Amino acid sequence: MSGRGRPGTDRLVAAAFALTVLGAVFFAAVYVLGNRTQLLGLALFLAFAGLAAGFAVWAGRLLPQGPYVEEREAMISPPEARRVFASELDRDQEPVVRAALPRRMLMLALGTLAVAFLFPIRSLLFSGPTPWRALGRTAWRDGVRIVDAEGRPLRPSDIARGGIVTVFPEGRVKDDHAMTVLVRVDPARLALPGGRGAWTVDGVVAYSKICTHAGCPVALYVQTAEQLVCPCHQSVFDVLKGAPPVAGPAARPLPQLPIGVDAEGMLVARGDFPAPVGPGYWRTT
Numbered sequence: 001m002s003g004r005g006r007p008g009t010d011r012l013v014a015a016a017f018a019l020t021v022l023g024a025v026f027f028a029a030v031y032v033l034g035n036r037t038q039l040l041g042l043a044l045f046l047a048f049a050g051l052a053a054g055f056a057v058w059a060g061r062l063l064p065q066g067p068y069v070e071e072r073e074a075m076i077s078p079p080e081a082r083r084v085f086a087s088e089l090d091r092d093q094e095p096v097v098r099a100a101l102p103r104r105m106l107m108l109a110l111g112t113l114a115v116a117f118l119f120p121i122r123s124l125l126f127s128g129p130t131p132w133r134a135l136g137r138t139a140w141r142d143g144v145r146i147v148d149a150e151g152r153p154l155r156p157s158d159i160a161r162g163g164i165v166t167v168f169p170e171g172r173v174k175d176d177h178a179m180t181v182l183v184r185v186d187p188a189r190l191a192l193p194g195g196r197g198a199w200t201v202d203g204v205v206a207y208s209k210i211c212t213h214a215g216c217p218v219a220l221y222v223q224t225a226e227q228l229v230c231p232c233h234q235s236v237f238d239v240l241k242g243a244p245p246v247a248g249p250a251a252r253p254l255p256q257l258p259i260g261v262d263a264e265g266m267l268v269a270r271g272d273f274p275a276p277v278g279p280g281y282w283r284t285t
């Protein structure tokens with residue numbers, strides 16, 4: 001191999017890494033300006049295609065190709081042979097050391113890619129609610145009125161004894177994540193844990209409607225047993241005791257929503273659910 005390197009090959013490798021730089025800049029620009037998924041995919045394709053092409057050409061044309069044969073007859077080479085070998089080794093290394101342009105372009109390509117990926121990472125960590133925070137909260141807040149599926153505010157007397165009503169936060173009647181059921185029972189029969197008796201109004205108790213097993217709506221109420229039943233896999237929840245599962249595959253209680261009434265006697269939430277709603281991979285209670 002010549003000691004002067006291969007300028008044509010160097011430039012080819014540098015051009016491939018330059019394509020990576022362009023792809024990374026394109027990715028960052030698309031992400032910041034409009035976040036179009038197809039264009040993001042194209043940008044990543046260009047970036048990694050350039051990286052792959054650069055490495056392939058570098059490995060195929062700039063690195064020593066061999067073959068190399070190890071002499072095994074003499075275990076210790078005479079001094080003169082070692083000197084010749086060392087000088088040969090230095091000479092063969094020379095083109096690699098001289099390939100400064102590809103090395104610089106590789107550093108630039110990797111650095112640009114790293115900077116481009118900071119944009120989505122920043123969005124994930126600092127812009128708006130993160131997925132895990134969003135899943136752990138609902139739209140219920142202290143003072144938010146409780147409305148039915150038509151958006152009508154409710155009074156405790158609107159819930160018949162033994163009745164069940166699906167409700168939502170006011171203004172969020174399409175918000176399935178906050179979907180809740182109101183059940184009215186005899187207040188004297190309630191045996192809620194942890195002082196949660198204050199979370200009810202005249203025997204009206206509120207639970208998340210999302211099953212803690214696999215997320216189906218807990219749509220059935222067995223009035224005689226005062227139990228909520230999920231139709232998907234028949235998990236059964238005891239309404240009187242804070243909705244712990246008493247049968248079926250669910251392992252967690254339905255989270256209970258603290259409720260009260262406002263100055264006009266309308267039902268309102270007194271905060272969010274104390275535990276994440278939905279399937280049982282949330283092990284926080």
Ligand code: FES
Binds near residue numbers: 212216234
């Ligand atoms: S989703 Fe409710 S029991 Fe399976």
